[in-house]
Amino acid sequence: MTKASPRERKAYIITGPTSGFGYRTALEVAKHGTVVLVGRDRGKLEEVHKTIERGGGHAVPVVCDVSDLASVRRAAAEITALRLPLAGLVNNAGIGQTRATKNAQGWDTVFATNHLGPFALTEALMPHLPDGANVVFVCSGAEDPERRPAVIAGFRGGRYISAEASARGEWKSGGSTHPGFDSYATSKQCNLATVMAFARATPRLRFNAVEPGFSPGTGLSRDANVLLRLLGKYVLAPLAPFIRYWSTPARSAKVITNVLLNESGGTGVYYDERSRPMLGSTLARDPEFQDRVVAETRALLSTVSA
Template sequence: MNSQNAWIITGPTSGIGRRAALELAAHGTVVLVGRDPARLAVVEHQIEAKGGRAVPIVADFSDVGSVRRAAGEIVALGLPIAGVLNNAGIFPLERRTTPQGWDLTYATNHLGPFAFTEALVPYLPDGANVVFVCSGVEDPERRPAVVAGFRGARFISVEASARGEWKPGGSARPGLDAYATSKQGNLATVLAFAREMPRLRFNAVEPGFSPGSALARDAGPVLVFVSKYVLSPLAPMIKYWSTPKRAARMITEVLTADSDASGVYYDERGEPMRGSAQVRDPEFSARVVSETRTLLATSVNE
């Protein structure tokens, strides 16, 4: 692996993202993209204290204008970018909105990463690998997700999703529908981009349920404590579960692999898996991409 390579990671300040950033530091310069300058500085210091190099870039992924500006800052660095890890994501249990009025989860998890990736694509060298962290909860047939209260992605249209409107019959908690639909958007993006842009590689990972991650930080202090100190030690022994450390190592292996694989969805063990029947339909994933582009083209967040 070329130590001069640069690797972009979003959401690198906690959980799986922080551990992935530390793993990537062994493979070259790490571009840390997140919304909190102080927390970015902490990870930057951790990497540089071990002899690595990190560059912090501030961006709020709920704000399309912010991520486009961040992409421009990264391009201006002139680094030899080998890969991009779209890891940033949130999972509030209730509905929240951006100042623009978009659903906060859908904007942060799908619209922002989509705009960020499209802004970088013209500057990525042939063979660069773009990986999206996805989730099996988008699949209504995935039993563990159903047991947890998910009812799969509830997609009507990208415009409806941005408004926080979901197909009827979903979860009792609107945050679950928003999260599942946003992660389906990530997977649809990977599958469609892999077909559209064969000079690059686009892949997806399902990191497994990691109770020790920071994704469920909005679930309340008691549940967060139980997840971190009671459930997390059990994760390696349970199917579909993982830990931030194991997930980060697997994701890093997928991102840095010397492979031509594109359009592959990897499970928590790094093995190929299948998404929902809906997202596997090429017409559906192409529709998600087309509608996302249309929405972003009319966004006021320039």
């Protein structure tokens, strides 16, 4: 049997592929097709690219800072110009911070990275995805104010006022003592709302979400101090497979990959760290809220010139 050339293999786009869930997912997906690696660090992208190529796979690096709308638009144009047989997208790139910061556009960095950038990238690529393609958003149970582990960790669920308010770093009162936690939870609530709204509005594609579980030592903990990062990596991470709601990058990557490659036709499903359907917060499940998030996000992004 003749081996398919890189341009004949199905191509899957993965954001944030240089560490944690994204890195492991890139390696898994590379077993099934070409991986378009979308990340902000050219050097790290090249390392992942070489790792995949050495393993017999094929990858294409595309430099993109998903917190920067101009960078997202350039990346989307570059991806479509590759003229690869695109078959799916994983919006994995994300950050978490304990303190609030701003990006170059003056937007809350976490909200821009986790929601605005992935939203813009998805909308730019949707016309180029074939019918039946899967779009996967990596979400988080931190968006749900009723999810006990998240509450214990200091989260108070999504605090959405509007897309504009979120971009300014403003949240409903009663939130976390860490402003960055409100930003993270709200961005993930918006991710989940977007998945559900897109699933209803665009039935030719399949939109699903994955809660990968808490994984100590991943890139999301980069804002923690050195002691906590070492504790997460060397003490807590080995215990993750045995604790409810926890996981590892390798195991979560298999869940994400299975959802990405699933051809069963399911859409609008939220999967937990063990591939079981789960429910998001009451607000994220409300179609009116879902549509409002999408409409307000589009309106906000339209104010930024191309």
